[in-house]
Amino acid sequence: MQIALNGATTMNADLETDIRAASESGFDCLEIWASKLGTFLKQHAASELNDLFRANKIKPYSINSIERISFRDPAGHQALLAECEDLCQIAEKIGCPYVVVVPSPLPDGINRAGVIDESRKVLTELSAVAAKYNVSLAFEFLGQPDCSVQTLSLANEIVSEVGRSNIGLVIDSFHFYAGGSTLESISDLDPSRLFIFHINDAEDLPREQLEDRHRLLPGLGILPLKQIADALKSIGYDGVASVEIFRPEYWARDPFDLARDARAAAERALGNNS
Numbered sequence: 001m002q003i004a005l006n007g008a009t010t011m012n013a014d015l016e017t018d019i020r021a022a023s024e025s026g027f028d029c030l031e032i033w034a035s036k037l038g039t040f041l042k043q044h045a046a047s048e049l050n051d052l053f054r055a056n057k058i059k060p061y062s063i064n065s066i067e068r069i070s071f072r073d074p075a076g077h078q079a080l081l082a083e084c085e086d087l088c089q090i091a092e093k094i095g096c097p098y099v100v101v102v103p104s105p106l107p108d109g110i111n112r113a114g115v116i117d118e119s120r121k122v123l124t125e126l127s128a129v130a131a132k133y134n135v136s137l138a139f140e141f142l143g144q145p146d147c148s149v150q151t152l153s154l155a156n157e158i159v160s161e162v163g164r165s166n167i168g169l170v171i172d173s174f175h176f177y178a179g180g181s182t183l184e185s186i187s188d189l190d191p192s193r194l195f196i197f198h199i200n201d202a203e204d205l206p207r208e209q210l211e212d213r214h215r216l217l218p219g220l221g222i223l224p225l226k227q228i229a230d231a232l233k234s235i236g237y238d239g240v241a242s243v244e245i246f247r248p249e250y251w252a253r254d255p256f257d258l259a260r261d262a263r264a265a266a267e268r269a270l271g272n273n274s
C-alpha cells in the first residue's frame with residue numbers, strides 16, 4: 001500500500017506546509033483538508049497548487065471532506081450539490097482522484113431501509129456531478145452512535161446499490177472499531193470499491209465513548225490494526241493507507257516532526273519495512 005498523510009493530522013498547518021511536510025517525510029500522497037484548500041485558493045490559483053505538488057514530488061489523493069450529505073432540507077441539498085461541483089472542479093484541475101463524502105446523523109424515526117434509500121439517492125445524484133470532472137467519491141461511514149451509517153457492511157450495501165464506478169468506500173480504522181464493524185465485512189468487499197483506508201489508533205476506552213480526539217498514531221493504542229491491514233491485503237486492496245488523526249495534542253507539535261512520526265508509525269503498523 002502507498003502511504004498518505006491526511007491534513008487533519010496536522011490541522012494547524014496550512015496546505016503548503018502539509019505538502020512540504022508530507023514530501024519531506026517520504027509520504028506518497030496527501031489527503032487535502034478542504035478548509036485549508038479554501039484558504040489557499042483565496043490567494044492562489046489552482047495551477048499554483050499543481051506546481052506545488054509537482055515541485056514537492058507528491059500527489060494529491062483526495063479532498064476531505066463533504067460532511068452530512070444525507071437528510072438535508074432542500075436548501076441544504078442545493079448547497080451540497082454546489083459544494084460537490086466546486087470541489088470536484090478543483091480536484092480535476094489538480095489531478096486529485098477522490099473527494100470524501102460523509103453521511104449525516106440518523107434523524108428520528110428513520111429505519112435501516114430509509115437510510116439506504118436516502119443515501120443511495122444522494123450518492124447517485126452526487127455521482128453524476130463528480131462524473132463531469134472525472135472524479136470519484138469515497139463514502140466514509142462514521143462509527144459514532146448517532147451516525148446514520150455506522151458500519152462497513154451498511155456502507156457497502158449502500159455503495160453496491162448505487163452501482164456507479166465512481167462511488168466507493170473509505171474504511172477508517174477508528175470508525176471501523178467504534179461502530180463495531182467486523183473483519184468478515186472486509187472479506188465481503190470488492191477491493192475495487194474501496195478507495196481509501198484511513199489508518200489511526202485509539203485510546204483504550206469503551207467504544208461508545210470514543211471521540212475523534214482520542215485517536216492516536218498507529219501502534220500506540222488498542223485498535224486491531226494488524227488484523228484490519230491483513231484483511232485488506234487478503235482481498236487484494238492495494239490502494240492508499242492514509243494517516244488521519246484528530247488529536248489536539250498532536251496539532252500543537254511541529255508538523256514536520258509529526259509527519260515523520262506518522263509515516264514511520266504507519267509503515268510499522270502495515271508491516272512495511274522502511
Ligand code: ZN
Pocket residue numbers: 140172198244
Ligand atoms: Zn477518516
